[in-house]
Amino acid sequence: MTHRREENVWIPESDLDGMTVDTLAVRAGQIRTGQLEHSDPIFPTSSFVYGSAAQAAARFGGEEPGNIYSRFTNPTVQAFEGRIAAMEGAERAVATASGMAAILSTCMALLKAGDHVVCSRGVFGTTNVLFQKYMAKFGVETTFVSLTDMDAWASAVRPETRMLFIETPSNPLCEVADMEKLAALAKASDALFVVDNCFCTPVLQRPLDFGADIVVHSATKYLDGQGRCVGGVVVGPDKLVDEVYGFLRSAGPTMSPFNAWVFLKGLETLPIRMRAHCDNALELALWLEQQEAVEQVFYAGLESHPQHALAARQQKGFGGVLSFRLKGGREEAWRFVDGTRMISITANLGDVKTTITHPATTTHGRLSPEDKAAAGITENLIRLSVGIEAVEDLKTDLSRGFHALQNPSN
Numbered sequence: 001m002t003h004r005r006e007e008n009v010w011i012p013e014s015d016l017d018g019m020t021v022d023t024l025a026v027r028a029g030q031i032r033t034g035q036l037e038h039s040d041p042i043f044p045t046s047s048f049v050y051g052s053a054a055q056a057a058a059r060f061g062g063e064e065p066g067n068i069y070s071r072f073t074n075p076t077v078q079a080f081e082g083r084i085a086a087m088e089g090a091e092r093a094v095a096t097a098s099g100m101a102a103i104l105s106t107c108m109a110l111l112k113a114g115d116h117v118v119c120s121r122g123v124f125g126t127t128n129v130l131f132q133k134y135m136a137k138f139g140v141e142t143t144f145v146s147l148t149d150m151d152a153w154a155s156a157v158r159p160e161t162r163m164l165f166i167e168t169p170s171n172p173l174c175e176v177a178d179m180e181k182l183a184a185l186a187k188a189s190d191a192l193f194v195v196d197n198c199f200c201t202p203v204l205q206r207p208l209d210f211g212a213d214i215v216v217h218s219a220t221k222y223l224d225g226q227g228r229c230v231g232g233v234v235v236g237p238d239k240l241v242d243e244v245y246g247f248l249r250s251a252g253p254t255m256s257p258f259n260a261w262v263f264l265k266g267l268e269t270l271p272i273r274m275r276a277h278c279d280n281a282l283e284l285a286l287w288l289e290q291q292e293a294v295e296q297v298f299y300a301g302l303e304s305h306p307q308h309a310l311a312a313r314q315q316k317g318f319g320g321v322l323s324f325r326l327k328g329g330r331e332e333a334w335r336f337v338d339g340t341r342m343i344s345i346t347a348n349l350g351d352v353k354t355t356i357t358h359p360a361t362t363t364h365g366r367l368s369p370e371d372k373a374a375a376g377i378t379e380n381l382i383r384l385s386v387g388i389e390a391v392e393d394l395k396t397d398l399s400r401g402f403h404a405l406q407n408p409s410n
């Protein structure tokens, strides 16, 4: 007698009923083949075979469920989708080739010409480009408003508004949106409320619990966490995600099985990584606040942060990204960045390795001067994506940056 599943089956989700996100990150969505492997298998195959012509017909006709072609479904990709859906508390997820493909597919599937979008101003730079340049080309207009100004949201909504889109906390100033209020506005306006949950991951925040209709992710960031792959995912109720799946199947920006396998491995360590990111970021934020050369620190974990209480209510931790303004301008900011030695100078974030960025000339460099000013992207602003190195060593490296500020000739 056996009570454990031994062959070729998805491990039933009911065994995990009521379990926490930390456990779901390790266990949900797992499949096991006849080899009884303990670690998730990978299926690097573009297509699948049938036992007979009749079975092929039944698969294509949809009477028999099963794999046909990896642009439609792939078992490794489905395992990743099942795990992230469980973690977000959603009915369904579909994986995409990148975070941008997740956002594009959501828009293409759920919007049409003549629709209007209201989007928070501080979103990821390419999301901004996608709405302003490409969605506009297909007759979808977007209004950008401040993430935290509820009056601005309410007055931006029009009869043809079909989507509210946000990131919370925002990048790089860590502003926090009140998701329940925005969800209520979306509902009253017959619009979908879409949250890019890349910064928090479901370990720290589950937007569907606060009324979001759809969650999108760049899996490239924390979900992988080790800088190996580009990917994305769209999460939500069956009805909406099925529309997105239909677009993906026809348009093709799907996730490869190899990347899905890497992300599955990444998710297993996500809960402990997120705790380490949060602990290090809070300690560095407090330390930076005390530095003579620092004008202001932006991190929702600080009591000085205007939405600290809201962040504490919505999030289980304050995340790994923080930013700060140095006294001075671009010259001082660049001197500080160049003064560090270990921390990576890169625009990426969500990695176990700490990264440092000068947003005004990189991630947000394409914004017009007015848009930069409106988003608070000043020349003296520096963003850190705090990794999981020992926090003392991060302070040592950042101290080299402060030293370089005081000693311009070095």
Ligand SMILES: *Cc1c(COP(=O)(O)O)cnc(C)c1O
Pocket (backbone or CB within 6 Å): 098, 099, 100, 101, 124, 126, 127, 167, 171, 196, 198, 199, 217, 218, 219, 220, 221, 230, 231, 232
């Ligand atoms: C990186 C990022 C994206 C885009 O994801 P890609 O995987 O690079 O396409 C979208 N949203 C946020 C918040 C991001 O940080």
